[in-house]
Amino acid sequence: MDQMTRDELLDLFRKSGALLEGHFRLTSGLHSSGYLQCALVLQHPRQAEALGAAIAARTLALKPTAVLSPALGGIVIGQEVGRALGVRALFAERVDGALTLRRGFMLGAADRVLVIEDVMTTGGSTRETIHVARAAGAQVVGAAAIVDRGVAARSGRSDLGVPFTALLHIDLPTYEGEECPLCAQGLPAVKPGSRT
DSSP states (O other), rough: OOOOOOHHHHHHHTTTOEEEEEEEEEETTTTEEEEEHHHHHTTTTHHHHHHHHHHHHHGGGGOOOOEEEHHHHHHHHHHHHHHHHTSEEEEEEEEETEEEEEETTTOOOOOOOEEEEEEEESSSSHHHHHHHHTTTEEEEEEEEEEEESSSSHHHHHSSSSSSSEEEOOOOEEEEEEGGGGHHHOOOBOOOOOOOO
């Protein structure tokens, strides 16, 4: 899958029913006519393993010693990237609205952390996860996602402050709620992600 083309990746999402069309309210608060539900692809262990191996191949040169993902969306792909790299796979979860390390997970100065996300739109969860790693004293060496549907997809670069890669860059339109043409048409927005 490391050599999988953009069309093949999109086809994988289509066949899994993971490329959705409609009116969606994203975790970022933005609205969109398209949504990529990575969980529908990742529910198939062989596909999850292959996607994890593909991200690992692209990030191996960063020499991470741990993978950190935001819960809930990044857990499965983070585990698969960690497996492919042969490193620990941890996740941060929300407590009172803020991501934090729990369950005895620890990071320190010796850790070189790779932040893994399923889909990146604005990069908010990825930046928050980077902050969690740095607050624990770790060095963040990079970030990666299965899908980049945001800033990097449009501009060709991310503003995360660390190297970033994604298997699929796709520019699906997003709108502020008050500027959303789908809202103007009276179409109800659906919130399919894990965070409300």
